Amino acid sequence: DSGVTQTPKHLITATGQRVTLRCSPRSGDLSVYWYQQSLDQGLQFLIQYYNGEERAKGNILERFSAQQFPDLHSELNLSSLELGDSALYFCASSREQGAWETQYFGPGTRLLVL
Amino acid sequence: AQKITQTQPGMFVQEKEAVTLDCTYDTSDQSYGLFWYKQPSSGEMIFLIYQGSYDEQNATEGRYSLNFQKARKSANLVISASQLGDSAMYFCAMREAQGTDKLIFGTGTRLQVFP
16 A cells, blocks of 8 residues: 555546546645546556646646645646546655655546446 | 666566566766566556666565666566566656656556466
């Protein structure tokens, strides 16, 4: 158990809908990252927050947004869902920023868009 | 641009044997971190081992060791005394000190341990 929690574990929804994925980082970790794992794209970085502020963006679609709250938990909002958004979405956290910091991953949320 | 290459889509190893999973990387940065993660069939990503670009010793964590050859830009994972529970996907990843903190992942190697 990495100490990072994600809810829900599974999500099935329809095209055009909106969902929210939630992540609680490990106790004391300030940095939260979101990744998407799909069969065709592999593991891709979406976005990073550090202590409530957005720090970096990757290949995140405009239909997707995220935030980190004062208690450091984070939410990833996916809207106008398409079939291609079906993937495993991971949240990861690290104590600080930097190349030396290990990112610990949550169990993931498996999203299926029908 | 930073890139991670894992050329072995699948590997087989017999229980109790050692196995090496290959990883090469490309970066123009002098400071970077290299990571290995394990993803069992249940889906979670489990951190295994870390190597910093300035570390002179190869990293070890229990049965896992990292064979770091900086000049060759390789960071191979060695699993000693394989166990059936080691069957999983293994991902090599890198973070550069410059730029963002994102992890760049390879495509992974599926390891199957047989009795």
